Amino acid sequence: MQQQTGKVLILGMGNEILTDDGIGIKLTYELEKQIIHPDVSFDSLSIGGLEIIEFLSPYDTVIILDAIKTLNGVPGSVYRFVPDDFKSTLHIDNLHDISFLNALKVGEKLGIKTPSNIQIIAIEIVEDLEFGDEFTPQIQERWEDIKTEVKKIILTILKDELKLSYF
Amino acid sequence: MKQYTIDPVTRLEGHGKIEIFCNDDGDVENVYFQVPELRGFEKFVEGRPIEEVSQIVTKICGVCPGCHHMAAGKAADMVFGVEPTPTARMIRELFYSAHFVHSHIAHFYALGAPDFVVGPTAPKAERNVLGVIAKVGAEIGTEVLKQRRIAQEIQALLGGHQTHVVMNVPGGVRKGLTEEQRKDVLAKAKGFVEFGKFSMKIFNDVVLANKDYVDIIVNGPYSLKIHSMGLVDANNKVNFYDGKVRVVDTLGKELHKYAPADYREYIAERVEPWSYLKFPYLKKVGWKGFVEGQDSGVYQATPLSRLNASDGMATPIAQEEYERMYSVLGGKPVHATLAMHWARLVELIYAAERAVELASIPEITSPDLRAKIEKVPTEGVGTVEAQRGTLTHHYWTDERGLITKANLIVGTTNNNAPICMSLKKAAQGLIKKGVTVDDGILNMVEMAFRAYDPCFSCATHSLPGQMPMVINFRDMEGNIQRQVKRD
Numbered sequence: 001m002q003q004q005t006g007k008v009l010i011l012g013m014g015n016e017i018l019t020d021d022g023i024g025i026k027l028t029y030e031l032e033k034q035i036i037h038p039d040v041s042f043d044s045l046s047i048g049g050l051e052i053i054e055f056l057s058p059y060d061t062v063i064i065l066d067a068i069k070t071l072n073g074v075p076g077s078v079y080r081f082v083p084d085d086f087k088s089t090l091h092i093d094n095l096h097d098i099s100f101l102n103a104l105k106v107g108e109k110l111g112i113k114t115p116s117n118i119q120i121i122a123i124e125i126v127e128d129l130e131f132g133d134e135f136t137p138q139i140q141e142r143w144e145d146i147k148t149e150v151k152k153i154i155l156t157i158l159k160d161e162l163k164l165s166y167f
Numbered sequence: 168m169k170q171y172t173i174d175p176v177t178r179l180e181g182h183g184k185i186e187i188f189c190n191d192d193g194d195v196e197n198v199y200f201q202v203p204e205l206r207g208f209e210k211f212v213e214g215r216p217i218e219e220v221s222q223i224v225t226k227i228c229g230v231c232p233g234c235h236h237m238a239a240g241k242a243a244d245m246v247f248g249v250e251p252t253p254t255a256r257m258i259r260e261l262f263y264s265a266h267f268v269h270s271h272i273a274h275f276y277a278l279g280a281p282d283f284v285v286g287p288t289a290p291k292a293e294r295n296v297l298g299v300i301a302k303v304g305a306e307i308g309t310e311v312l313k314q315r316r317i318a319q320e321i322q323a324l325l326g327g328h329q330t331h332v333v334m335n336v337p338g339g340v341r342k343g344l345t346e347e348q349r350k351d352v353l354a355k356a357k358g359f360v361e362f363g364k365f366s367m368k369i370f371n372d373v374v375l376a377n378k379d380y381v382d383i384i385v386n387g388p389y390s391l392k393i394h395s396m397g398l399v400d401a402n403n404k405v406n407f408y409d410g411k412v413r414v415v416d417t418l419g420k421e422l423h424k425y426a427p428a429d430y431r432e433y434i435a436e437r438v439e440p441w442s443y444l445k446f447p448y449l450k451k452v453g454w455k456g457f458v459e460g461q462d463s464g465v466y467q468a469t470p471l472s473r474l475n476a477s478d479g480m481a482t483p484i485a486q487e488e489y490e491r492m493y494s495v496l497g498g499k500p501v502h503a504t505l506a507m508h509w510a511r512l513v514e515l516i517y518a519a520e521r522a523v524e525l526a527s528i529p530e531i532t533s534p535d536l537r538a539k540i541e542k543v544p545t546e547g548v549g550t551v552e553a554q555r556g557t558l559t560h561h562y563w564t565d566e567r568g569l570i571t572k573a574n575l576i577v578g579t580t581n582n583n584a585p586i587c588m589s590l591k592k593a594a595q596g597l598i599k600k601g602v603t604v605d606d607g608i609l610n611m612v613e614m615a616f617r618a619y620d621p622c623f624s625c626a627t628h629s630l631p632g633q634m635p636m637v638i639n640f641r642d643m644e645g646n647i648q649r650q651v652k653r654d
Contacts, residue, residue, distance in 0.1 A: 016226060017227075018205065046330065050273060050296075050311070051315065051316070102295055105297055106297060106300065109300055109301075110308050111305070129206055130205070130206045130207045131206065132207065132211060
């Protein structure tokens with residue numbers, strides 16, 4: 001985990017070799033070529049845990065890109081949440097360690113600065129239990145649309161909500 | 168902002184669950200624990216160069232990437248018929264010691280301590296690491312973060328990255344250690360020893376000084392009398408990085424001691440129609456079912472079993488703590504599942520002391536980082552102790568070193584049968600006619616599972632921080648009579 005100095009972190013989470021599971025990380029690879037701003041950084045993590053506290057500390061806003069599976073969900077659907085209105089995306093929590101939200105609370109308790117603004121963008125996936133470095137056909141088919149929609153949401157956050165200049 | 172109502176299907180809810188079968192009196196007859204298994208690893212690595220696999224496998228699991236890197240790296244050594252240089256071996260083991268420090272601290276403070284420091288039946292909202300900090304103080308919480316970070320920094324220094332490790336190459340390591348770095352790591356490792364001792368003191372003061380807790384550990388429904396497995400060095404002392412696999416029976420007598428490459432002569436895997444995960448067992452003993460006792464083929468591979476299977480620890484403070492644990496718990500072997508937390512702290516101290524030993528050796532800065540490869544690649548097995556059990560990687564290659572076949576037995580899979588059996592015993596001891604199954608009871612059932620520090624590979628990351636346990640109570644015909652769900 002390389003520490004960055006920007007104010008906004010766009011964080012992909014997942015596992016790149018578990019078929020659709022790494023979609024959040026693969027999105028960051030694409031978007032960092034398109035969204036270039038001195039205050040915006042990109043990074044990736046496979047799981048949450050205690051490390052997240054210090055890792056996120058330099059940032060004011062964190063936009064998490066993660067995979068999700070929902071009941072009767074349509075593959076490729078893009079959802080936007082804030083921590084208070086979501087249950088669980090696939091990588092935001094970590095049984096072996098502590099949950100993402102608890103990590104932030106621990107940070108607050110220990111007097112460590114934590115991001116005040118957490119946004120979560122989740123993409124409905126199909127397969128996350130089979131090894132493979134390519135998406136399933138259903139996600140591959142929607143890939144261009146997914147990138148467009150996620151980029152649009154991120155730009156809305158950056159431009160309209162955070163009022164970042166240069167956009 | 169558009170509002171979505173969603174109902175996430177985590178893997179545990181979709182595929183993993185605990186099924187409790189009760190008889191007409193309301194007593195527990197049987198318990199089934201089911202988890203998903205990741206599929207297709209053999210196909211995924213087929214055709215890839217063996218020397219690349221140690222980097223690929225760090226992505227198998229975000230929890231123990233260093234363990235997979237090390238097992239795959241050792242397998243690659245064997246594929247090429249080469250032994251790493253003494254310097255490379257020291258660097259690898261130093262990295263691995265830091266990996267253990269990092270992981271064992273996380274388990275104790277984030278997963279184990281809430282049950283004891285806050286209390287096994289304390290309100291759910293308090294029974295977590297926040298509750299631990301509230302009890303022991305923010306200063307200790309800060310120190311936990313600091314020591315974890317330092318352990319990560321050492322792994323990143325030696326491994327290139329703390330998660331996506333690129334350290335091992337067949338016959339050695341990519342990068343050496345400078346004298347300045349050695350001194351820095353040594354100072355940090357000394358800090359680990361102090362923190363390990365401090366953590367043990369918390370365990371003594373909070374857990375062992377509480378008679379109720381000791382009673383739960385020793386007399387609660389958490390004992391499991393099965394065989395114990397662990398890697399040992401030439402003196403039968405615990406070793407995480409290398410050695411022979413030793414198995415002792417339920418009485419502590421050596422049953423097997425074998426070179427890791429011979430694992431298929433000693434370990435077989437059973438398939439059950441109700442489980443995605445296989446159930447390894449001792450092949451020479453045979454599968455006798457999910458039963459305890461001397462005749463059982465079931466073994467465990469955990470911090471406690473490593474201590475049971477050894478004749479001691481190779482470092483002085485860990486050895487003292489090892490002796491104290493067995494003295495308090497009535498001698499070897501110990502079958503109290505919750506004593507795994509204690510054993511884990513003994514191992515934390517050992518890992519810290521071992522890191523000090525290795526960082527104290529001046530030759531660790533030698534530039535002799537890699538042995539020359541002269542043989543045609545064929546087949547190799549790499550075994551290490553992962554934090555949660557003995558981990559084996561086995562690869563077959565063609566003459567170019569391209570993988571033709573792979574087989575992995577991961578730490579937690581070793582413990583699949585013991586986890587199921589521990590859950591059944593805990594459920595039978597805690598859930599009876601007339602007992603209200605509340606969150607506290609559920610947590611006490613979960614404690615039997617959590618002690619193993621289970622990691623069902625990437626399956627675990629889907630869970631919302633605590634296990635979203637779904638317990639179905641069924642009658643003997645299989646009809647669900649009641650469902651208790653915690654999400």
